[in-house]
Amino acid sequence: MGKGMVASILSIIFAIGIILTLLPPTEIAALVSKQSILLATVVAALFGTITLVPAFIAFPLVGTLVGAGVSIVPAVSFLTTLTMVGVVTFPLEKKEFGVKFTAVRNSLSFLFAIIIALVMGVII
């Protein structure tokens, strides 16, 4: 577990480093604000679904993005699907729980991630 995990976490961090240089947070914020909030939220949720970033990196990352002006709503949907829905972990989950359980749990989580995000946008 040890060595492999450290290597994969470090490669994720360095990938984030490169992405943020090529696409600075302020530009991401500008890009997001041009879209409709619903579209931005769904796209952010999709990003969260396909990526596997550990939560302790995700929070400072989202902190940076929100600090640069990215709206809270897509930020929340990204955070929620990031940890709760997983394309990468789907095969593993399917093997343990079966297709139906996995499909239902992941789609419900995705749907509610967007609902949580939209409600948060109203409250904050």
Next chain:
Amino acid sequence: MTILKKIKENLFLVAVALAYIIMLIINPTMGLESVKNSGYYIKEMLMIMPVIFILTALLDLWIPKVKIMRYLGKDAGVKGVFLSFVVGSISAGPIYAAFPMCVMLHKKGASIRNIVIILSSWAVIKVPMLLNEAKFLGLKFMAIRWVLSVLAIIVFSWIAAKIIKDEDLPAEGKLKSGVYINRDACRGCTICSKNYPELFEMERKKAIVKTHKGDSLDLDKLQEAIKACPVTAIEYSEDF
């Protein structure tokens, strides 16, 4: 599968390293900027990790998880829902670390709804992580997201239990008699082989059960080993 996963992980690592080399050659300023960006996240990670580890260990110590798990059946009702939240939110590790534990709980009678709650709260409302969230996104943000997530999980676990039946989960018959190690879950931490070397040994970085006579088991030692396993990969059933 593990070999494929290894290659895939390393592929990503190689790709990232290549990207840095190319960038440092073409545009050194941007390359250095990328390294600086990454450095920030590494620093933040190193600062928060010890806190998370300590908190997780303390929660594990204070809350008797094993005792709680007995009360997660279909008739547990509100109490089962509450306890499932507790189990999910005090645990550490990514969501896939929760899969084998939840399968075991289901075999022992935990309801679909409670399993969905454990998995979901494991993912989004881990207590040690809340600190991290509050630090970077503010206390108010964290609190509101926490409340909304709990509400959402209560609702969609109920929906999930309406759609999914117990029979939809596979491997009901897979429960073998005796000691069994879930090799997909095993992380090769060697705790079991150190605790109970007469029964467990390591083979290709995973724990295996040595051949043994059924009546030669030291049940106390075995229970200790089962409890100590960080990913709950050891199972034991005395029936059959």
